[in-house]
Amino acid sequence: MQISRPPSPRPTAPQPRRAPPCPRGWILAVPAGLALNLAVSVIVLGQGTGALVAGAVYLAAAGIVAVGMRRHYPHAVMGACNTVTLMRVALTAALIAPLMGDAPAGWLVAAVAAISLTLDGVDGYLARRANLCSDFGARFDMEVDAALALILALHALAGSPVGAEVLVLGVMRYLFAGAGLIWPWIMAPLPVSYFRKGVCVLQLATLIALQIPQMPPDTGIIQARIASVALVWSFARDVLWLWRHR
Template sequence: MQISRPDLTNPTVRPAPAAGRRLPEGLILAIPAGLALNLGIGVMVLGQGTGALVAGVVYLAGAALVCVAMRRHYPHARLGSCNAVTLMRMALTTALIAPLVGGVAAGWAVAAIATISLTLDGVDGWLARRSGLCSDFGGRFDMEVDAALALILALHALAGSPVGPEILALGVMRYLFIGAGLVWPWIMAPLPVSYARKAVCVLQLATLIALQVPVLSDDLAITLARIAAAALIWSFGRDVLWLRGHR
């Protein structure tokens, strides 16, 4: 899982993309499949109509960005099951926008869908390594889906849990990091692999999912949110200090 920042990995499995590369085989079929999953979740599971349409539009916008990025940065000729799984995770994640539009915030259904998306997070990486389709694009795609899931869950938690606006820290840190990188480009340099960073990412999403269900006491929910936020701020702060020292 890589919500926060890209890690340095073995460059030998990442051939350079060719300019003007065609879209990989399978993408044209995978996008409609993801849209069907997105709309089906929004209507049949989350019980939303208009909200499901909005979620579908967001999914299609994300799929369009994926197509553009793949033409520029994806080095393989076929999509592979790894990227198909990440695309399905994007469909699940964007489907969670539907209840926000419909005025329905946290709940068991949201927690269940988010849990499925989080569980699949380790599957796409395993499939990429198994099929020899590892790429910088795949790692970044996976990371951005995780970041979007965190933001959407934070918005649900803000509307439906006792935690105050500070819960947004668990959803916006990735985007604040990108914004800082626009001002200080050295922030966007690659980082070494860190299992502590990965553990904090797991804590971040697990906490956000736990906050969706109405079984936690107010005090426990607030305590968990603050612990996760403190860990995330520590993780980002540590990486910024490392990047500053190695710029």
């Protein structure tokens, strides 16, 4: 007697994995940042046409951040910490507006940049307090610092006595990332370093000081060179550590 076996179930095709939605609070934070961006660009910095460029840059950056959050952010809530960082994106993008005009450097640029730098310490505190720390948040904060440094370096190049050497303070992060495309070991995680954080503060503080019109030329050049040497040394230390631990 032959016993029939039930037919084996047909294999089902794997269901595509849906990306998680953006965390709660994102829908409100983006238009708030756009309003801040346009207000600073038009009212404070007084650039109508440049404000459109600054707003477009902010929206593009917000879109990139949204994609990154969907893929890498581990929390369901955006939180005040990432909202503050997004506001820093709005302020940083607003500083593009004066570059479209005739007076790219000045007290107002220094003031807006100083506010952004001050908020750099606020978002980390809020993340720790709300238990929303993440690798994504740290990377988000770092990239805003890099963008702020680049824009301020362009302001300093156009409106300060320092020459093209000031661009060292604005492009080092991007040179580092470009080197990572050639040598992938450069993009490995780095240990926490207070020396690196201190150099970042020195870098941004120097770039803000270079926006002040009353800065004596010799003083500005000396400050820029000191900050540039410190920044190059900081990156060299990190590259050496990564090479040894590759």
